[in-house]
Amino acid sequence: MAEAQKKKEIPHIDIYRAWCKACGICVAFCPTETLARDEGGYPYVKYPEKCINCGWCEIRCPDFAITVEGKKNGKKVRDQFEKEGPEKGTAAPGQ
Ligand code: SF4
Numbered sequence: 089m090a091e092a093q094k095k096k097e098i099p100h101i102d103i104y105r106a107w108c109k110a111c112g113i114c115v116a117f118c119p120t121e122t123l124a125r126d127e128g129g130y131p132y133v134k135y136p137e138k139c140i141n142c143g144w145c146e147i148r149c150p151d152f153a154i155t156v157e158g159k160k161n162g163k164k165v166r167d168q169f170e171k172e173g174p175e176k177g178t179a180a181p182g183q
C-alpha cells in the first residue's frame with residue numbers, strides 16, 4: 089500500500105560549541121527530542137528528521153549558541169505539534 093508522504097525538508101540546526109556552556113536548556117525545551125546531550129552535556133542533533141522547525145531551542149538559548157535555519161512561528165508550530173502530535177515524517181527511525 090503506497091502511502092503518499094510529502095518529503096519533509098529537514099531544517100539545518102547549527103550549534104556553535106565555542107559559545108555553548110552545556111546548560112541543556114535547548115534540549116529540555118525541544119518538544120520533539122530532536123536534540124540530545126553528549127557525555128560532556130553538550131547538545132547535538134540526534135534526530136534531525138524529528139525537528140519541526142519551531143525555533144524554541146534558539147529562542148531559549150541564553151548564549152545565542154544554537155540557530156535554526158529558516159525557523160517558523162515557534163509558538164504556532166509548537167501549539168500545533170502539542171495538539172496534533174508528530175506529523176507524518178517526523179518520527180525517528182525505528183519509532
Ligand atoms: S527547532 Fe524546535 S524541534 Fe527543532 S531542534 Fe529546535 S526546539 Fe527542537
Ligand code: SF4
Pocket residue numbers: 103107108109110111112113114115130131148149150151152153154
Ligand atoms: S541552551 Fe545554548 S548554551 Fe545551553 S546547551 Fe543549548 S546551545 Fe548550549
